[in-house]
Amino acid sequence: MEPASNQKRIESIYQMLFEMAAGNFNFRIEKTGLDDELEGLIVLVNMVAEELRATVFHNGYINSHFTYQYLIQNTFILDQQFIIDSFNPDLSNSLGYLNEELYRAPFVRFLSMDSSYVWNLIRGPILWDQQYHKTFQLTFKAKSGLLIPAFCTITRLLHSSKILISSVTIVVQDNLDANPVMLNSTTEKAHVPKSYDAKLIQQLYDFILENLDSPLPSVKELSSKFATNEHKLKDGFRHFFKTSIYQFYNEERLKRAHLLIQQTDIPLKSIAYMTGFNIYTNFSKAFKKRFSYAPNALLRNDPDGHVGGSSDE
Amino acid sequence: MTRDYESKHAYFRISNNIVFLELKDEAVLDIEAVKAITSDRLRLQGDKSFPVLFNMEGVSDSNKSGRDYLAKYGWILAERVGIFACSAIALQIAAFYLRFGKPNVITKIFKDKQEALIFLEKPH
Numbered sequence: 001m002e003p004a005s006n007q008k009r010i011e012s013i014y015q016m017l018f019e020m021a022a023g024n025f026n027f028r029i030e031k032t033g034l035d036d037e038l039e040g041l042i043v044l045v046n047m048v049a050e051e052l053r054a055t056v057f058h059n060g061y062i063n064s065h066f067t068y069q070y071l072i073q074n075t076f077i078l079d080q081q082f083i084i085d086s087f088n089p090d091l092s093n094s095l096g097y098l099n100e101e102l103y104r105a106p107f108v109r110f111l112s113m114d115s116s117y118v119w120n121l122i123r124g125p126i127l128w129d130q131q132y133h134k135t136f137q138l139t140f141k142a143k144s145g146l147l148i149p150a151f152c153t154i155t156r157l158l159h160s161s162k163i164l165i166s167s168v169t170i171v172v173q174d175n176l177d178a179n180p181v182m183l184n185s186t187t188e189k190a191h192v193p194k195s196y197d198a199k200l201i202q203q204l205y206d207f208i209l210e211n212l213d214s215p216l217p218s219v220k221e222l223s224s225k226f227a228t229n230e231h232k233l234k235d236g237f238r239h240f241f242k243t244s245i246y247q248f249y250n251e252e253r254l255k256r257a258h259l260l261i262q263q264t265d266i267p268l269k270s271i272a273y274m275t276g277f278n279i280y281t282n283f284s285k286a287f288k289k290r291f292s293y294a295p296n297a298l299l300r301n302d303p304d305g306h307v308g309g310s311s312d313e
Numbered sequence: 314m315t316r317d318y319e320s321k322h323a324y325f326r327i328s329n330n331i332v333f334l335e336l337k338d339e340a341v342l343d344i345e346a347v348k349a350i351t352s353d354r355l356r357l358q359g360d361k362s363f364p365v366l367f368n369m370e371g372v373s374d375s376n377k378s379g380r381d382y383l384a385k386y387g388w389i390l391a392e393r394v395g396i397f398a399c400s401a402i403a404l405q406i407a408a409f410y411l412r413f414g415k416p417n418v419i420t421k422i423f424k425d426k427q428e429a430l431i432f433l434e435k436p437h
Contacts, residue, residue: 040401047409050377210417259386265360
């Protein structure tokens with residue numbers, strides 16, 4: 001590999017790390033398909049961005065430098081030759097190209113290699129199906145060379161031959177005007193946002209997942225185990241996961257039981273026991289409540305999950 | 314007893330009471346692939362559990378949903394998992410998966426197949 005191309009790959013890693021430090025986890029570095037150490041590093045950096053993005057947005061854990069998240073919507077209108085006819089004014093900001101570079105350019109020019117392959121496959125169907133309307137992931141190539149995966153809705157428009165492509169990306173933006181602690185001229189108390197112990201809740205979450213095969217300890221026992229109080233535990237868990245501790249535990253163990261029934265031949269009574277139910281009827285009742293069919297109604301050893309099987313327990 | 318089975322994403326073999334699961338070249342560890350590999354492995358194993366040697370050398374990419382699904386649901390009826398990975402990409406993906414996917418089965422990564430087998434053969 002020429003040193004010049006390696007330098008380019010290293011520079012894209014520098015860029016990625018700067019973007020991530022700024023709170024932007026939407027980019028990805030393009031892979032070269034080589035099997036060297038640098039590629040391993042690129043793969044790792046991409047995985048870190050993916051993981052952090054999920055953490056930041058799912059759990060609401062936000063770096064204290066940033067107070068606003070913006071939804072960036074990118075919209076393209078293409079003609080029947082898939083040339084960009086029109087687009088939203090903010091597109092040049094999010095992808096980094098000038099308006100002149102976008103206008104009347106082929107849409108495929110702004111897609112990654114993998115996505116342009118996918119795009120070429122769907123060009124035909126888009127044209128001959130007047131009702132075409134599909135959503136899937138496409139990866140855009142920003143001006144900087146970095147990749148931006150986005151969920152795109154591609155649709156034909158009624159009373160028009162044009163094609164609409166709409167995608168949404170979440171970007172964290174710094175807003176210097178906002179201040180989490182606001183003091184009014186009146187004697188109103190300062191409004192300080194509640195802080196949640198993300199690390200503690202993460203530990204609790206992991207503990208629950210690792211112990212689905214036993215009945216869940218009471219909140220009192222859990223708060224003693226994690227050296228905190230019941231309120232912090234219950235409140236914190238609900239804040240991050242939008243559900244109660246017990247509901248989460250129950251949902252996860254029933255999901256696991258469902259998979260075990262589908263994918264294995266283990267007797268139902270054993271599966272109940274393996275998923276924290278000491279009494280079979282409790283298991284069967286909870287299962288039916290969750291899935292609307294009894295455990296013995298589920299077809300065994302069928303990865304496609306068809307319902308309907310033997311009627312004896 | 315040796316049995317050979319080939320699927321879209323991997324090769325499977327049971328030998329010496331160990332399940333050998335080898336990803337094919339250019340395999341992508343996304344949720345569809347992981348689901349398929351898991352159900353194929355379970356079909357091969359019947360209702361018996363085995364230690365598994367998971368050869369990840371062929372992997373070329375992965376995503377979070379694939380890694381997380383593998384960690385949470387991919388190792389039913391696996392007693393313990395020895396991951397074999399020595400090339401740069403495979404090693405990074407394996408290490409990341411182990412640390413952040415947090416599989417609920419005993420998992421260790423090996424750059425040497427023999428060491429992996431010793432780990433898997435050891436009675437626990």
